[in-house]
Amino acid sequence: MQQFPFDFNDLPTPAYLVGGWVRDRILNRQGKYLDLDFVLPEKAVEIANAIARKYKAGFVILDAERQIARVVFKNGTADFAQQMGRSLEADLGRRDFCMNAIALECHQLIGNRSLGIGDGLSVGEDFIDPFDGIGDLKAKRIRMVAPENLADDPLRILRGYRQAAQLGFEIESLTRQVLIKFAPKLKSMAAERVRTELGYLLSISNGSQGMMAAIGDRILEDWLPSQHLNLERFAKIEHVILSLTVKFPNLESFFSKQLSGDRYALVVIKLAALTNSATALESLGLSRAEQRWLIGILRYLPQFIKLLEQASLKEQYKFFQPTLEFFPAIAALAIASDFDQDAIAPWLERWLNPQDAIAYPVALITGDDLRKELGIAPSPKIGELLEIVKIAQVEGKISSKQEAIAFVEALHSSAG
Secondary structure, three states: OOEEEOOHHHHHOOEEEOOOOHHHOOOOOOOOOEEEEEOOOOHHHHHHHHHHHHHOOOOEEOOOOOOOEEEEEEEEEEEEEOOOOOOOHHHHEEEEEHHOOOEEEHHHHOOOOOOOOOOOHOOOHHHEEOHHHHHHHHHEEOOOHHHHHHHHOHHHHHHHHHHHHOOOOEEEEHHHHHHHHOOOOOHHHHHHHHHHHHHHHHHHHHHHHHHHHHHHOOOOOOOOOOEEEEEEHHHHHHHHHHHHHHHHHHHHHHOHHHEEEEEEHHHHHHHHEEEOOOHHHHHHOOHHHHHHHHHHHHHHHHHHHHHOOOOOOHHHHHHHHHHHHHHHHHHHHHHHOOHHHHHHHHHHHHHHOOOOOOOOOOOOOOHHHHHHHHHHOOOOOHHHHHHHHHHHHHOOOOHHHHHHHHHHHHHHHHHO
């Protein structure tokens, strides 16, 4: 059971928990990291600051005008917001979806009281639910509180598709019509907010399903133009990644590699599978690391597909050198493009083996060796000779420093 990072006796009465934590608690879902949202009738920032000081936690004001502050604990965050409107019900009436407009008075939780549907609690006594959000949770339905709430913050449109995928819910028909109607408003959103929400969507286990639904409803047309998308490949990438991690468990750390902020390799790989052109995603403002991966994956994929027919050891070595950082992503996209996983597996085995002589050849000699042993003057020629030695090494022609020196000496003599 989750442990709250501070004593709720430190809160005034009344103080309400609202939003995602309440929703997830009713659904008996629990994350590792607590994300708590509180609504207080008054002095929200002052109370948040006092709690931060008492527990030696981080403190930041998120919105001075609307009186919203965040306290950062080791195991989660707590956002404190001033109640909007004359009552809690009015505040809840400004939220996006009915399932997120449920509140719970915090002091009911003192003593680690467990709350959830079917646990014998009286819903009327414990939850404040003016829009029947609990009914929606039971029906696995996402329903808007009011159309104007979605228009006021268009990012909520995309969030609806993300939460549907995350929870395995259906978007109610009228709500879906409103989401589609207001979709053009997403164009006005800051790239950072859209990028973050897409990252959340693509990070969840069945995020591709939510993405396909949003694309099918043309929700993202201004951000991801349909003419640049490869939906057939994208529809398969999630299953491919899952099957690869089952066959090669060590790939799990590759797909979960953190590339930028809280965004992971998995997200960039899914975006690469989705698009045929890296330039089509420029509007998202990806980080340099993410752009490097995206451009590299799409650039080298066609070359890799050609090499699958037949590739010499030299060709394999030359391909691995510029792609080592993100090679499994190229392999995943190739499989999602219907190329044989059995033909790709040996390449992945090479990449996974740090002792592999083709993917990770150990240098037999250095430029200093060439200068000292053979008297070759510093010049670009040194780099060319070292590359020739590497190729001879991967082809099995040489295997020691002495053989490498003799090999270069013979080359140098014949050239001279």
